[in-house]
Amino acid sequence: MSILNSGKFLIVIFIIEEIFSFRCDRRPYGSITQSSAPDGRYRLEVVGLDKTYIPEQLYTVQITRTDEDSLFTMFTISAEGDTTPDPRNPRRLILLDAGQVSPMDQTTARYTVRCPNSVEQTISSPKDTVAVYWQAPMSGNGCVTLRAMVAENEAVWFEDGAPLTLRLCEDLSQPDDIAPVINNECSVCEEAKYEISFTGIWSRNTHPTLYPENDWVPRFSELVGASHSTEYNLWMPGSLASEGLKVLAEYANSSALEIEIREKIGDGVRTMIKGKGHGYLRMSTPSYSSFRADKVNHLITVAVALSPSPDWFLGVSRFELCSEENTWLEERELNLYPWDAGTDSGISYESVNIPTYPQDNINRVAMSSPDKNSPFFETDMKDLHPFGKLNLKLVRTYQRECEDTTDAGETPAPDGGGSDGAEDGNEPEEPSRYQTQHTTGDRGGEAPVVRDPETSEDCPMTQWAEWSICEGPCKDGRVDGYKWRERYHMINGKAVEKYDPNNPDAEGTEDTVPEYCKNNYEEFDGESCEEDCEETVTVERRVMTPIAPGHGWTSKRRDLPKVKN
Template identity: 25%
Template sequence: MDTMRSILSIPEALYPLIVMMLTLGQGIYAMPVPTDIPMCTAPETTQYSLTFTGKWTQAAFPKQYPVYRPPAQWSNLIGVTHSSDYHMWQRNEFASNGVREFAEKGEAWTLMKEVEAAGERIQSVYGILSAPAVVGGTGQMNSEFEVFARHSYLSFIVRIIPSPDWFVGMDSFDLCDGDHWKENVSMDLFPYDAGTDSGFTFSSPNFETIPQDRIIQITSSFPSHPANSFYYPRLKRLPPIAKVTLTRIKKTNQIISLPVEPTQSNLLPTGNEIEDTIINTPLDCEVSVWSPWGLCKGKCGDSGLQHRTRYVLMHPANNGAACPMLEDERKCIPDNCL
């Protein structure tokens, strides 16, 4: 073949760009395989069905959950099949300009140009895949794609909307297992920070990170700032915010039957023993600091009372700790009595 493989389910906005790149990307799949990486000896090509499932619910992520302007949702999925010497993004490494633009704005032009350049320079990219956006925190998007024995890795990225520069995705997952293709893979996905915007909340204004940070996984305790939308210090780990399922397709385009008993080659730990369990993350009440003490009110010669107040910053949810008292008083001696 003399072009990059086109993949199904390409959004209309990206279709002209990808068609142009497929035309330009000559000779992409003929690459020398690094000798230090185990060679895939599975049959040359196979096809997979990809299903991305959003699990971003208000019950699981009650803190600052975006309900409007815009509500919680997912961008379109952009992915590539490639060899071991290519990375679309990597944890603890700096995001490329393409990943930056996609994570911050959902713009894919620069990212697609980077994919094209990698294919031409080191012949590491075999195909591009895409899936339409999910309008809502929950829901699914689907795509089908082909992998080649010399390009058996899958990477993709999906932007969390709204967010400063947060995303979920998969980095260089090998679908080949020695002399055969993995039949079925299920993996929970957790949020990442691209390290290019310093906002703490879903609706933070654009605030460029200078100098740029590395890509990090966001956890329930990191970044350890109370304003962080994913900061749940009572949790050992965040619940998964999304999930991806990869299923090998027969040449008849029908999904193959899964094994009766899972094996190491077709099962990855997901962290959830029971699928589709409703997750209710406890959210503790958060209150402001106390106001200064008010004036001492009372009759001259007698003790008086003065008050102070505080207000609720975050109401509790899902059996989180209740709010403490919001008003306080103490005895005092009136000042400036005549």
């Protein structure tokens, strides 16, 4: 009986050892001896890493000697993942991904059939160092253990323990361009209006490796995206690209993606975002757009294609604007790095068209590529210059009724909480690009505004307002900047301020404007501009007061103090 019990005990121990260690026989070929404890003469290291790894990055793993004389003939390098309880059956353990170990040079290393996810020597010749690749696993796989066996000969070999064993865990730090956690309980009262701008950085100076030979070829597509709810997905890492995103990423054509977004306005999408694309000599010119957000539609997703490229694009996915404190994000600048749409297998900017079949998931463009034909050959993300920057800026907020309303005696917040700060009779501050100033006094008969002849009788809109001044830095006597103008939908001969509950005349008109009109006639127009300027000038600036419902266009002049770029 005791023998049977002992046998069962040994079997259990064997199973537990098998589950938790996932070890294999790394003994040198021909050896009949046991391994020795590492004596410090050989070291396993990952170049550039200490204790953490960045998911999906390609790293160099090497064995080196620590003295001037030691040599080894055989080795094995393995990657082992952690275990975690199976969520469907907590009694069962599942093995997490450890990434992939692969040879760097086939003359020195090869895959081994004796151990999973391992490489060994190709020739048993004396050597003082050896290097292989390790592709880190995707995010969410926790820690990985890298192990090395080093043999001087069949009788003298070492394994396990420092410095021949490394345990690396996923880097969970949050860089500046990581999106905030999605706030599924957003209950902010106000609606928000944002300005969004994209500035390209991709150039021969910043990204010289395999940059297209002809400088007039590279360009950025239009900036396209949407403010939307948590239920809507324009694109997301790990998912398949839609046909619209495929066309954008491969051909820098935004038309199909715009149609996909427009079809969802009112059904998960609040505002479509679109900014101008730029090419030769204007790659770094900012593209602007604006959008609205509310407590239901508090995420944004945007994309900008790189051209030429196989299927690469820049952008952010499901970026949260509503904080956990239920306030709107004031301003944020994001560094943008390339994404791969998973529809083309080209390796470089000007690769021939190689359709990916079956289609792969959206993911980061492979960094630290071992392929010399890639512009990211042996380049880590942390060493890569951003390809562009995205800037988000809260322009203003519009007060909405909340279930838990503010006490009657409480003073409302200044502009940003719905007030324009003009009731005290003083000159208001310079309005931002999109700020609306509401007028309450009589303006002389409330003359009806003139319809834009480009719009139809079914979807009337006001004529475009005057262009703003050309805004931008003054360099060498020229402004290379951006100008804008606005117009409004019309109801019964009067202009309608969309989505603006502060204006009594606009109440109830949001649903009156047909969805077709909202989708097919733009309220905002902007374009690049160039003007002469002086480094130090006195600026006489025309400040436009956007039209209030029932009133005509007016403007006033304001002398600004001397300013210097």
